Amino acid sequence: MIRFDQVSKHYADDKIALNRATFHLKRGQMAFITGHSGAGKSTLLKLIMLMERATQGRIIVDNQDLANLNRRQIPWHRRKIGLVFQNHQLLFDYSVFNNIALPLRINGYHERDIGRRVRAALDKVGLLGQEKAMPSTLSTGEQQRVGIARAIVNKPRLLLADEPTGNLDPELAEEIMHLFEQFNQVGVSVLIASHDINLIRHLPYPVMKLGQGRLTHLRASS
Amino acid sequence: MKHTSVTPNRPSNRIQGWLQEHHKAAIGSWQRFWNSVLSTTFTSLTLAIALALPGSLLVLLNNAEQITRHLQASAQVNIFLHKDIGLADAQQLTQQLGQREDIHNSYLISATAALDQFRQQSGLDTILDSLAINPLPHTIVITPAFHAANQIALSRLTAKLDTLATVDEVLVDLQWVQRLAALLETTRMATLGLALFLALAVMLVIGNTLRLAIENRREEIVVIKLVGGTDAYLRRPFLYLGCWYGLLSSGLAWLIIQFGLWGLQAPLQRLGDTYQTTIELVGLGISGSLGLIISSVLLTMLSATITVTRELRLIEPH
Numbered sequence: 279m280i281r282f283d284q285v286s287k288h289y290a291d292d293k294i295a296l297n298r299a300t301f302h303l304k305r306g307q308m309a310f311i312t313g314h315s316g317a318g319k320s321t322l323l324k325l326i327m328l329m330e331r332a333t334q335g336r337i338i339v340d341n342q343d344l345a346n347l348n349r350r351q352i353p354w355h356r357r358k359i360g361l362v363f364q365n366h367q368l369l370f371d372y373s374v375f376n377n378i379a380l381p382l383r384i385n386g387y388h389e390r391d392i393g394r395r396v397r398a399a400l401d402k403v404g405l406l407g408q409e410k411a412m413p414s415t416l417s418t419g420e421q422q423r424v425g426i427a428r429a430i431v432n433k434p435r436l437l438l439a440d441e442p443t444g445n446l447d448p449e450l451a452e453e454i455m456h457l458f459e460q461f462n463q464v465g466v467s468v469l470i471a472s473h474d475i476n477l478i479r480h481l482p483y484p485v486m487k488l489g490q491g492r493l494t495h496l497r498a499s500s
Numbered sequence: 501m502k503h504t505s506v507t508p509n510r511p512s513n514r515i516q517g518w519l520q521e522h523h524k525a526a527i528g529s530w531q532r533f534w535n536s537v538l539s540t541t542f543t544s545l546t547l548a549i550a551l552a553l554p555g556s557l558l559v560l561l562n563n564a565e566q567i568t569r570h571l572q573a574s575a576q577v578n579i580f581l582h583k584d585i586g587l588a589d590a591q592q593l594t595q596q597l598g599q600r601e602d603i604h605n606s607y608l609i610s611a612t613a614a615l616d617q618f619r620q621q622s623g624l625d626t627i628l629d630s631l632a633i634n635p636l637p638h639t640i641v642i643t644p645a646f647h648a649a650n651q652i653a654l655s656r657l658t659a660k661l662d663t664l665a666t667v668d669e670v671l672v673d674l675q676w677v678q679r680l681a682a683l684l685e686t687t688r689m690a691t692l693g694l695a696l697f698l699a700l701a702v703m704l705v706i707g708n709t710l711r712l713a714i715e716n717r718r719e720e721i722v723v724i725k726l727v728g729g730t731d732a733y734l735r736r737p738f739l740y741l742g743c744w745y746g747l748l749s750s751g752l753a754w755l756i757i758q759f760g761l762w763g764l765q766a767p768l769q770r771l772g773d774t775y776q777t778t779i780e781l782v783g784l785g786i787s788g789s790l791g792l793i794i795s796s797v798l799l800t801m802l803s804a805t806i807t808v809t810r811e812l813r814l815i816e817p818h
């Protein structure tokens with residue numbers, strides 16, 4: 279699903295965010311990337327989302343070499359990927375329903391399909407019945423679930439998460455991780471950037487570690 | 501999760517979806533347009549004034565041209581006869597000329613009548629009384645049957661009149677009409693120049709308004725870009741917003757122009773009364789109104805396209 283081949287990312291100030299990183303996330307696989315904040319985890323996800331371009335190396339996502347995609351093709355690339363943020367990036371002047379419906383609206387879905395899919399996504403994250411609520415009335419954990427519902431409403435084949443449990447207490451964090459596992463079980467490839475070693479340790483998925491831009495494979499799988 | 505084929509991929513659904521998106525963007529931006537009534541009204545009024553100024557000047561110019569066309573049409577040609585021509589011959593010639601196709605009407609000012617008129621106007625009675633003979637010739641005044649702006653026909657007529665044995669001199673007093681026409685032409689060019697500058701002002705105001713609207717929705721734009729919203733999708737609501745501004749401000753400009761004309765009608769009529777004539781001001785009419793609306797919407801849409809394309813490019817998720 280994702281293949282990094284000797285990928286480097288240098289910034290203008292000579293900072294090396296990623297140094298010859300190589301890895302392969304197979305279709306339907308779930309994996310973690312750990313490392314301290316500033317170790318390059320976000321950079322790696324940004325490269326996959328084409329929010330930034332690699333300085334060197336080759337990135338292939340869903341059989342597509344990202345170097346071949348021009349500016350106009352970026353939206354279509356992003357539609358294939360569900361993205362979950364640490365700060366969930368919800369729009370606070372939109373209802374829960376409209377937040378989740380956003381990816382469907384840009385895809386031009388019919389309004390009745392949108393309703394059906396949004397409710398299905400809400401059901402999956404355990405928030406059915408909250409569609410009319412405004413995000414500000416929800417707890418942090420619920421807001422994160424709305425963010426996840428938005429990421430999966432379009433049924434992407436790849437789900438990326440950047441510190442999805444960063445702001446949550448351990449119990450909620452475990453619930454969220456369990457959600458990701460459920461998506462993975464129905465075939466979605468999942469790549470999660472997280473510094474929460476204690477949480478990841480117990481989970482049976484490959485873990486890669488980023489340190490000073492270098493990627494090392496801590497654990498292939500268990 | 502099953503990967504069912506995505507319904508919007510069917511062409512009919514895609515067109516339907518596209519129409520649905522336009523409909524939603526139009527409605528959404530219309531609602532946003534009225535969310536802040538005060539700023540929307542002020543911005544639209546600013547635009548309306550910028551549109552109404554050249555608009556009303558052009559309407560007034562059209563009216564002025566219509567009035568002067570009327571004046572030009574009645575331009576006169578003075579024919580001075582040789583001094584040895586008798587009154588009877590002059591009367592006969594006047595009649596003959598009046599029958600010509602290219603002459604609308606003709607009348608004679610006899611030498612005696614001319615002298616009397618001059619005496620009355622100048623007050624030089626004693627000097628004129630001391631003259632042994634009347635120095636003034638008989639004069640025939642004709643009004644051509646064609647438009648005075650028709651220079652070729654006019655010069656052909658004057659040339660023909662000049663060849664008549666009895667005619668001493670033919671005078672066409674067109675200078676003031678030409679001066680007026682030149683003045684109107686100058687005013688028209690100045691108005692067009694002004695219109696260009698004000699069109700630029702309209703574009704700048706719209707550009708700035710939309711830039712702020714985009715800035716206010718920066719967060720939303722970032723999220724939409726991240727979930728794969730295309731530039732066209734992001735542009736759409738703002739282009740509609742520009743369109744609404746164009747429509748509303750042209751409507752307001754139309755009202756300003758029509759009320760202005762309505763206010764001018766009475767004082768102009770008082771002016772017309774002194775010339776014993778009726779002055780009927782002509783408004784924008786259907787073509788003028790449509791021109792105003794279309795040019796306003798085109799201006800705002802053009803400005804919106806430039807601004808929105810540039811501003812949206814500057815907002816990238818990071």
